[in-house]
Amino acid sequence: MRNMMTDLSNHLFEAIERLSEEDLTPEQLEMEIDRCEAINKVAQTLVSNAALAVKAQEMMYEYGDDRQIAIPMLTKQEGD
Template identity: 55%
Template sequence: MKNKLIDLNNHLFAQLERLSDEDLTKEQIEQEVRRTEAVVSVSQQIVQNADLALKAAKLVAEHGAYVGKYLPMIEARTSKEDDE
């Protein structure tokens, strides 16, 4: 997997830096605000998805792998597949 939550964190801070640029014109600020709204919207979905995956992993850890059949999003993977 190429994208990690740390990458999201880096994108958010980069966007914050763009918003903090004091040399931006009013139009450029408005454009960055629109971009920020889009970034925040997508970011919220990514975080919610990661939270759901974590909750599912906790469920499996607490109750055993047999609950995995009720969680089609979770499937057994080898460590090699997780690294990709």
């Protein structure tokens, strides 16, 4: 997997920067708002997915299974 949570963070900050541009027309601003809303929905899903993977790892440790599982977007995979 190439994308990491740091990449998601970078995309979110880039969206904030675009919204902060003072020379946007009202139409351009509305388009950026719509785009940011879509990015936000996807970001929430990705964060929820990562949180679930972390919770699964915690439960494995808690119940005696010490295998290390790869958590998508939090750890690099072999071959990346």
